[in-house]
Amino acid sequence: MSDHSKVFNYEIEGLSYTVTVYEEAGAFYADIQMTEGSMDVNAIYFGDDDSSGPSASLDGPLNMNGAKLDGENVQWDEAVALSDPGLGTEGSDKETYLTDGDTLTVSLDIDSLDEIDIFGIRATSATNDAGSIKGVSDDPEDPEDPEEASYEKVFFGEVFSDEGDPLGGTFILDEEPDPNPYSIPSLPEGTEPTFENYVNYFVSDEIGGEVSSLTSVVFYETDDDGDLSEVFRLDAPDGGFQDVDELLTAYDEATDGSSLTDESSESSDGQDLLAALTVDGSADTEVDAGEDFEEDDLEIV
Structure with a gap:
């Protein structure tokens, strides 16, 4: 993994994960790692700290409607669908279903890490009380050398x-x-x-x-x-x-x-x-x- 990276953390009762966005060989990726619980990652959202302009969204159950940061609605620059809700016949073998310790790597269509200051995850089949999340994380941490x-x-x-x-x-x-x-x-x-x-x-x-x-x-x-x-x-x-x-x-x-x-x-x-x-x-x-x-x-x- 490149030294150029940002780390986003998200934690609620029954579920927590870490997202590391980074550049490697000129391409950009996000590693989504479960640290507690499990969830089916259906979509990711991200944006910079400029909240002007329209907000990207996905239809139906993949939307992030109602997700807030510090009590304010979030303006997303990009929204990427990864899978439909529901584990289906694949069950826990579904590629986007993560349990404690699993990591999902997603390619990002960006030109610079400066484009990501806020990261969101829409997930279902989750182990929190609601059974789903619209997780929002900001203030990315710089990984320790x-x-x-x-x-x-x-x-x-x-x-x-x-x-x-x-x-x-x-x-x-x-x-x-x-x-x-x-x-x-x-x-x-x-x-x-x-x-x-x-x-x-x-x-x-x-x-x-x-x-x-x-x-x-x-x-x-x-x-x-x-x-x-x-x-x-x-x-x-x-x-x-x-x-x-x-x-x-x-x-x-x-x-x-x-x-x-x-x-x-x-x-x-x-x-x-x-x-x-x-x-x-x-x-x-x-x-x-x-x-x-x-x-x-x-x-x-």
Whole structure:
């Protein structure tokens, strides 16, 4: 889902839902997700905060007559019919019938999210006392940005043994240990240990790493025993990473779960399954796996 989105909430006794309108690849959609109860979504209505002009409406049981916002009638710019009232022979399998946890995605014929400041749903077979709703929501919420994953150690690897052990490359720690007998590089003081910050430091003049030389990037976090252990690794594609942008794109895809593999950890935590980064492969720092290196130092969906 695109970062450009608006979220509308609606809640009454026995029924609640969330509508997220967003842009993706130049098209616009609304995700209607039930959070409590159930309903058959028969039509959607939406408009901007300019109440001038005629109001869009649908005939018969799909109308929103009488629906009000702050005691005033609503001027709708668009009305879209989705289904006729009644579950019919399909029953609960009807595409527009949503129960707790279900999501219905609807395509929107708009050119900008600015066209939607008010969102309405006409639904029947609902679990509120009236058995139907003419739901109106405004003041859309801006979704919170998801917290970026952080890592305690990252290995920008160029050479690995046949068993996958790091042989040549650059370890970077989130904080410099005291003492630091192996002079392992660490992020500058006060730097958040996020993927992007590790990458920026790796390719900086301080480290001099080259993305094109990377074979794989390995991420480490503290396990349940308090030891730093490998969580996952991101392998470079055939021909290697061409530049930082390609690396960042690979990481973004991995965080969506599309290309992630975890060969060393059984953890199911979402943070543990975020993926790797890439940087230049001309780093000068070589790590010998044989050294005594302590890991703990380092349409309905």
